[in-house]
Amino acid sequence: MKLIIPLILLLLLFSHCNVENYTETESMPKMNIILDTDTNNEVDDQHALAYLLFSGNYFNVIGVTVNATSSIDGFLTPSHIDEHYDEARRVMQLCGELHETIPLRKGAQDSFEDIKGYLEYDEFDGHEAVNFIIEQALKEREDELIILAIGKLTNVALALKKEPAIANNIQVVWLGSNYPDTGEHNKVWDIPAVNYLLNADVPFEIVTVRYDDHSGTTAVRVTQMQILHRMPGKGPRISEPVIGRHGGYFDNWGDYSANLFEMYEMYGDPPGRSLFDVAAVAILKNPDWAEQRKIPAPLYVDDKWVDRPDNPREIILWEWFDIYGIVNDFFVTMNDPVLANPPQ
Numbered sequence: 601m602k603l604i605i606p607l608i609l610l611l612l613l614f615s616h617c618n619v620e621n622y623t624e625t626e627s628m629p630k631m632n633i634i635l636d637t638d639t640n641n642e643v644d645d646q647h648a649l650a651y652l653l654f655s656g657n658y659f660n661v662i663g664v665t666v667n668a669t670s671s672i673d674g675f676l677t678p679s680h681i682d683e684h685y686d687e688a689r690r691v692m693q694l695c696g697e698l699h700e701t702i703p704l705r706k707g708a709q710d711s712f713e714d715i716k717g718y719l720e721y722d723e724f725d726g727h728e729a730v731n732f733i734i735e736q737a738l739k740e741r742e743d744e745l746i747i748l749a750i751g752k753l754t755n756v757a758l759a760l761k762k763e764p765a766i767a768n769n770i771q772v773v774w775l776g777s778n779y780p781d782t783g784e785h786n787k788v789w790d791i792p793a794v795n796y797l798l799n800a801d802v803p804f805e806i807v808t809v810r811y812d813d814h815s816g817t818t819a820v821r822v823t824q825m826q827i828l829h830r831m832p833g834k835g836p837r838i839s840e841p842v843i844g845r846h847g848g849y850f851d852n853w854g855d856y857s858a859n860l861f862e863m864y865e866m867y868g869d870p871p872g873r874s875l876f877d878v879a880a881v882a883i884l885k886n887p888d889w890a891e892q893r894k895i896p897a898p899l900y901v902d903d904k905w906v907d908r909p910d911n912p913r914e915i916i917l918w919e920w921f922d923i924y925g926i927v928n929d930f931f932v933t934m935n936d937p938v939l940a941n942p943p944q
Contacts, residue, residue, distance in 0.1 A: 630660045630941075631746055631884060634733060636707065637877070638669040638751030640679060640687040640845065641785070643860045648750055648877035649688065650853050651930055653695040653702075654835070654937035658885050661940040662736050663703035664688055665729035667751045669789040681709045687845060694853040696836045696939045705729040708754040712761075712793035715754070719762045726755055733759040737766035744803075746884065750775040750877040752786055757793035760800055767802035775807045775817065775880040779898070779917065780905050784809050791900050798897045798915070805892075805916040807880045815919045817879040820926050823872035827861040834934040854934065875930070882926040889922040889929075 635652055639645045652659060666684040670677055685706050692699035707729030708715060718724040733755060737745050747770055749756050756772055776786035776794070786809075787794055797804055810816025834854030841849040846863040850856040866872055883890045896911035 629743060630656075630658060632660045632662055632741060632743060633746045633748055633884070634662050634665060634736060636665045636667065636729070636733075636747060636749040636751060636755050637688065638667050638679075638684050638786075638789075639691065640683040641669055641751070643864050643873055644875045644877040645750055646687065646691050646860060647857065647875055647930070648881050649691050650695050650835070650857070651878050651933055652748075652881050653692065653698055653940045654933050655881070655885060656938040656940040659940055661698075661702050662745065663705060663732055664692065665705045665707045665732060665755055667707040667726070667729070667755050668709045669752055669785065681706050690842055690844070691853065691856075693842055694835065694838060694850060694856050695937075697838050698940065702940065703732065705732045708752075708758065710754075711752075711790045712754050712757045712796060715758055716761055719758065726758060729755045730758045730762060734763045734766055737769045738763070741769075745770045747772045748775075748880060748884065749773070750786070750880055752789040753793035753797055754790045757790075757796040757800075760802060761796065764800075767800060771803040771805070772797060773805045773807065773880065773884065775809065775877050777806055777808060778810045778813070778816070779806060779808055780907075781810065781813075782903060782905070783811065787900065795899050798899055799913075801913065804897070805918060807883065807890075807918040809876055810919075817876040817921055818874045820876065820879040820882075820921050820923055821868070821872050821874045822927060822930075823868075823870045824861050824866050825870060826872070828858050830931055831855075831857040831861075831934065835937055836939075875927075878930055879921050879926055882929060883918055883921070885929065886925070889925045890918045891920040892916050892918050 637645045666688050668679050668681040668684055670679055688704055689699050705728040708726030710725050715725045747756055753774060778784045808816040809818060811818050831854040835852045837852050841851040844850050844856055844859055894914045895917055896908050897913045897915045898905050898907045
């Protein structure tokens, strides 16, 4: 009996702690976020956007901005900004017609170096997205604004160049680079923009890609069969079907997700794709789904990373992702979506 009473007290104590922790989690403020994306590039951007829009219990989605990188037909084949805008709008529409309540803005077609000399003009390449980022970053908020960039960094770099004061109000999280190795799509499309962010006095985090290396988001992979089996029918049905990127009519996000995986090139055995950009959303929801470390901000010069060990300016590097935790949460979120709130 003397042992039973202390055990009961311990159980009551732990039960009380769990209730308190759960209550704290439920009452945590939502993150204010702008997603900057090259939506029409392949298939991970669309899934990251849907994952964000269906995680309304975690995020206030202030807006979506788009930029142009490659087309779906080739790594180095330029695309047009309208293709990325149309794909983002299509996904937002399929995710509960959120295109009607969440702002979507066109961003840069060209690169940072091509555009930076024209920022004094009313209409420069990417002005809608750049001015939107500045406008939202200068608003008074209790919490900082997160710019989650999952394409090239052109829009973000231009916004900082045009209005440096926003650096005090934003946190930039970028899905990009194979650091410390070379290559990677988002970096290659605008290296000067990457270097501008690395030299700017703004909180900057890199969510690593690292092709063929399990320490990067390339490891966060789903198979074609998983998507075709689990995604059809997921999400709310909309009143007016939309035409997909590859044709066909769709009235819910899940059916379109499956179509993207049917029509786009797969790789590996079994065939599938990495959901790089989904991982970038996931680590904001739960930082325990990856490891992070601070490093002195490097630069990318002459096709290689140059470390600056004496640089007092530090950035955060994300690596070694919890594949199961992220993929599981993605499918759980698809099964029970909470639509993101429109901006206040």
